[in-house]
Amino acid sequence: MPELTKARPKYLNLAEIRLPIAGYASILHRISGAGLFLMLPLLVWLLGLSLGSPEAQETFRAVTGNIVVRLVLFGLSWAYLHHFCMGIRILLIDVHVGVEKQQAATSAKAVLAVSLSLTVLVALKFLGVL
């Protein structure tokens, strides 16, 4: 086997990895999906409380009034919205819409911006500001 004249770059250090914008949107799709999966028990539990007896609904109000739970729910709102927007981008690319490099970069930026903006709206709605 011929010797390699130069060591190939192996960027195993996460802090050294540089990705194009679509790469960040993509890994966030995976991270948001994993987060939603891990938090599914909380979400199903809250669904059950919200649709339960008046006592259960009282528990729902108390639990969702907790600051830590609220922060988790805002995070999950972002995860859902990012996964949703990025999913639409992936479905469009599947049918060959926006495959070009420049379009793909623009759509990735749009996904990041739209999902963050919608998360702020959801949080404001939840807090009763809107």
Add this chain to the structure above:
Amino acid sequence: MKARIVVGAHYGLRDWLGQRVTALVMALYTLIVVAAVLSGAASTLDGWKALISHGFMRLLSFLFVLSLCFHAWIGVRDIWMDYINSVGLRLTLHVLTLLALVGYAGWATQILWRL
């Protein structure tokens, strides 16, 4: 150009397609629920309960739950396949993921059918 012959059990294509179909089901359901919430139908918990208790809505919610669990199975399985090299550990995680998702599906279905 010679047509590429895809060999194998086709489970790759099936899963890929399944992930997309379930994504569309969930996206449509999300838009329906958001539209209902924005119309003020769920401004109180009782309104929310009435919305989800509606027979048609309950069926849609059930389809959403099943779609979510199938979608999550493929996605989480892909994560284990990408990062977990040990076969034993990966298999264990696959089984735990499946059991958890089937359990969540049953739990959520029970919540919907109790209404």
